[in-house]
Amino acid sequence: MRSKTSYFKKELWKQAFRSFGWIGIGYFLALLFLLPLQIIMVKTKNDPNDINYYRQNIDSLFGLNGEIQGVLFLIIPVLAAVFTSRYMHVKGSADFIHSLPLRRSQLFAHQFLIGYMMILIPVCITACVLFVLSGVMDVEFIYQSKDILNWFYETLTFTTFLYAIAYFVGTLTGMSVVQGGLSFIFIIFPAGISMLINENLNMLLEGFSVHNASFFSFSSNLTPIWWFMELSNKSNLEIANWIYGIYWLLSVIFIGISLMLYRIRPIESANQTIAFPLLKPIFKFGITFCFMLLGGVYFGAVQQQSEGWMIFGYICGALFGYLLAKMLIQKTWRVFDQWKGFMIYIGISIVVILSVMFDWYGFEKNVPDVGEVEGIYFVEQNTFNNWYGGRLDQKLEQSNITNPDLMEKVINLHDFILVNDHIGQNQDNTYMEKSTDIEIIYHLKNGKRMVRQYFIPSIDEVEEYVKPILESKEYKQSSLDWLNDKNNRIRSVAVSGYDYRQQVTDQQTINKITDALKQDYLETSYEEMIQSRRYGETKSLEFELESERTYFYHLPLLDSYSKVLKVLEQEELDRGLSIHSTDVSMIAITNLQKNEEIFYELPLMEEIDLNEWMLVEDHEQIEELISLNNDVGGTWKIAFYGPYDKNLIDAYQVSEDQLPSYVTDYFE
Amino acid sequence: MIQVQNVVKKYEKDYVLNDVSLKIQRGSIYGLLGSNGAGKTTLLKTIAGIIKQNEGAVELERKPVFENVGLKERMIFIPDSLFFFSHYTVAQMATFYMNVYPNWNQKRFDQMQQALDLDPNRKIQRFSKGMQRQVAFWLALCAMPDYLILDEPFDGLDPVIRRKIKSWIIQDVAEREMTVLVSSHNLGEVEDICDAVGIIHRGKLMLEKDLDELKSDIHKVQIAFKDEVDQTLFEELDILHQEKRGSVYICIIRGDDQEVEEIIDQFNPVVFDILPLTLEEIFIYEMEGVGYAIENILL
Numbered sequence: 001m002r003s004k005t006s007y008f009k010k011e012l013w014k015q016a017f018r019s020f021g022w023i024g025i026g027y028f029l030a031l032l033f034l035l036p037l038q039i040i041m042v043k044t045k046n047d048p049n050d051i052n053y054y055r056q057n058i059d060s061l062f063g064l065n066g067e068i069q070g071v072l073f074l075i076i077p078v079l080a081a082v083f084t085s086r087y088m089h090v091k092g093s094a095d096f097i098h099s100l101p102l103r104r105s106q107l108f109a110h111q112f113l114i115g116y117m118m119i120l121i122p123v124c125i126t127a128c129v130l131f132v133l134s135g136v137m138d139v140e141f142i143y144q145s146k147d148i149l150n151w152f153y154e155t156l157t158f159t160t161f162l163y164a165i166a167y168f169v170g171t172l173t174g175m176s177v178v179q180g181g182l183s184f185i186f187i188i189f190p191a192g193i194s195m196l197i198n199e200n201l202n203m204l205l206e207g208f209s210v211h212n213a214s215f216f217s218f219s220s221n222l223t224p225i226w227w228f229m230e231l232s233n234k235s236n237l238e239i240a241n242w243i244y245g246i247y248w249l250l251s252v253i254f255i256g257i258s259l260m261l262y263r264i265r266p267i268e269s270a271n272q273t274i275a276f277p278l279l280k281p282i283f284k285f286g287i288t289f290c291f292m293l294l295g296g297v298y299f300g301a302v303q304q305q306s307e308g309w310m311i312f313g314y315i316c317g318a319l320f321g322y323l324l325a326k327m328l329i330q331k332t333w334r335v336f337d338q339w340k341g342f343m344i345y346i347g348i349s350i351v352v353i354l355s356v357m358f359d360w361y362g363f364e365k366n367v368p369d370v371g372e373v374e375g376i377y378f379v380e381q382n383t384f385n386n387w388y389g390g391r392l393d394q395k396l397e398q399s400n401i402t403n404p405d406l407m408e409k410v411i412n413l414h415d416f417i418l419v420n421d422h423i424g425q426n427q428d429n430t431y432m433e434k435s436t437d438i439e440i441i442y443h444l445k446n447g448k449r450m451v452r453q454y455f456i457p458s459i460d461e462v463e464e465y466v467k468p469i470l471e472s473k474e475y476k477q478s479s480l481d482w483l484n485d486k487n488n489r490i491r492s493v494a495v496s497g498y499d500y501r502q503q504v505t506d507q508q509t510i511n512k513i514t515d516a517l518k519q520d521y522l523e524t525s526y527e528e529m530i531q532s533r534r535y536g537e538t539k540s541l542e543f544e545l546e547s548e549r550t551y552f553y554h555l556p557l558l559d560s561y562s563k564v565l566k567v568l569e570q571e572e573l574d575r576g577l578s579i580h581s582t583d584v585s586m587i588a589i590t591n592l593q594k595n596e597e598i599f600y601e602l603p604l605m606e607e608i609d610l611n612e613w614m615l616v617e618d619h620e621q622i623e624e625l626i627s628l629n630n631d632v633g634g635t636w637k638i639a640f641y642g643p644y645d646k647n648l649i650d651a652y653q654v655s656e657d658q659l660p661s662y663v664t665d666y667f668e
Numbered sequence: 669m670i671q672v673q674n675v676v677k678k679y680e681k682d683y684v685l686n687d688v689s690l691k692i693q694r695g696s697i698y699g700l701l702g703s704n705g706a707g708k709t710t711l712l713k714t715i716a717g718i719i720k721q722n723e724g725a726v727e728l729e730r731k732p733v734f735e736n737v738g739l740k741e742r743m744i745f746i747p748d749s750l751f752f753f754s755h756y757t758v759a760q761m762a763t764f765y766m767n768v769y770p771n772w773n774q775k776r777f778d779q780m781q782q783a784l785d786l787d788p789n790r791k792i793q794r795f796s797k798g799m800q801r802q803v804a805f806w807l808a809l810c811a812m813p814d815y816l817i818l819d820e821p822f823d824g825l826d827p828v829i830r831r832k833i834k835s836w837i838i839q840d841v842a843e844r845e846m847t848v849l850v851s852s853h854n855l856g857e858v859e860d861i862c863d864a865v866g867i868i869h870r871g872k873l874m875l876e877k878d879l880d881e882l883k884s885d886i887h888k889v890q891i892a893f894k895d896e897v898d899q900t901l902f903e904e905l906d907i908l909h910q911e912k913r914g915s916v917y918i919c920i921i922r923g924d925d926q927e928v929e930e931i932i933d934q935f936n937p938v939v940f941d942i943l944p945l946t947l948e949e950i951f952i953y954e955m956e957g958v959g960y961a962i963e964n965i966l967l
Contacts (some may be wrong), residue, residue: 101740
């Protein structure tokens, strides 16, 4: 008598649930404690402070125990995939299951779905519980129905993706441990490999910029770990819908490939590191390649990018990776007998690396003619106006220099950097006081883009080229484009002095300040621009821009900004902006760099080495010394202390010729 | 009927099965002999549809067996190291089989339980090795398979259980024309139940014989002559092995017994006896014929 056969075998589900149902149950309990219970706890405690905190800071359900949720999202899908694929990784069970009258696709559907239930059902039930909870008690201060939906959708998107990847890895390998490890490596792979390649090119090629390889910056979007961290850290992160789309699409693709692979998977590969013989060389040389790059980066970074050490790092890294891969594949550490593959690999790698090192592709020497250039986006990293200038990626398409004269200056600078070997080399880039990075983005007339980035050991060496560029109206305006953009509405301005901070929201006053600032800023001298970034400024302005997301821009308030200072005085916003001698009870002067670090402790110190320090308490001298600050700096350090317990108010640097004679005499 | 044609199976670069062909008639018991690592298990798993051959064809009833659910429903493979789901009782395992194998016979399961005197609600992993083996056969036979594939089924079992299991197999073969493929590294273990045997060595099938035919086909003959015998006698016979002790020749001869008798009679032997041969002896001489010492292949 034949009983009716159905596609879904009840007993297979039962068996799977018996062996790893705990994953789903554990996950559900964890979610229950992390979300609904947490909410009930807050609610029953009914502490107004707590409720206020949640109302203000928690914008999504990821705000509740977000870090633990993040960890769960990483672990549960991989765990579920490892356990559901275990039937094909254990020899006895692989033989048994595949001797049953079940098609491979049928088995796949069973196992895949059973595992997926472990991550799907707990999230569904938790969402239902949250929904019911919002019906029976007032939890609006934490979440609304919309938040449940978002949480549900986001959680599922990422856990599904991870599960699909881990399951895919499971079909590639024959060992559960390898599956677990490799799954996590897969997740960070796109970001990891692009970082490695970028870093290596950066060390090998003079002038290389991360913007040369914009593909790689995209790859970090495909690295879910990054999203998990963002999700649990930022309450108001908004991830574009197309990124969710990509994740779902990738999940489906990975599941599809898994099924295709599973149908041809050799069952006898249970217990082997790599299930498909064809993949073994890919695995082997993939690992070798990654470790080679890592070795190069490591020794390059530790040994100041000396090329000899980098080569040493490449060879060591490759050797280590190669042996490691062989050990993993053969599951023994005694793998020192076959070297042919490695030799071929090293041979090819050396040719490739040398070709990059000696610039066979003409990357380093290429400088465009003025005639070829349509516009240039020039960035000098170390002036204040670039510090908060927003993300450069968004500006890659623009130009901030289109004047042919200025473009020529940029090209001259580029030539100068290339001619002077020690400038622009990425080797030995130890940052000193006047070091900076310069990035040049040429927009060529043929539609192409050329990006170069150089390290400048001291900006003084290139002053004659950089000064006219930095002082040009074009450059200045573009580097504070948010200020000049008429579409931007500034919501508030905060004026900070050495011990006072005031916020302005009155639109008229804001306009007065910004108008004055625009004029003052255009008159800023080159010296002020390169100087003011280096030392902490006492006075500053902070602008809050009104847009979808809140942006804050922070600018130093230079002494030369006479128009702004005048407006502030008129509006009575100048409190605490300048130090008056009556505020200062003591001044300490030193010319030793190391002493800068003990400015704070100085009044508390029992013994002060008067050979290193000069202490001034005379009222007239204090007044004289206060007036020395001009935002330009020097090697002498002056610290001001207030009347209460001699607290540090401010410190700045001056040059020796500014100092009155009684100070220089003191130190002689 | 099981038909294996020119099957090749490679693990990486090693040939585990190299051009293996064999045929097993319906309702017969076929013994696959070979030393460890000869490729027995691989061949059985290929026939059971677990692994796929690289080349050649494995067919049951002229249909390929790989991914063929209809055939696999009527076939059970019992591996050398048994597998049961962890923490499963016999009853739970039976429910699983019932769900998966449509021909499951619950009545038989209950009957056999009484004969076996095993508690179906005990966890299988708690049973001894011999009992576990019995459970495996109990479950397998209740699924009423038409094909039963057994990998080293008698290894390490005591004679009582061995006999019991053999009787079950023979019973089903006789009653329902079940086809059985059984592997072993020991000829003596399977010679009493097999209708045919094949010897596999280093992935190649060295020899395939019908046992009844084999037994009537090879003879051990003891002959002596008064005078020196004419060598043409030995040229006329198909001699696998020959030795001389004193004036007595001991020959292993292939051929029809009547023909052999007639030829020898022409030379007027003084002594002429046809002696019984054990199956093992037959194989030793057969393999010698193809240039192998069987002791090295089978133990």
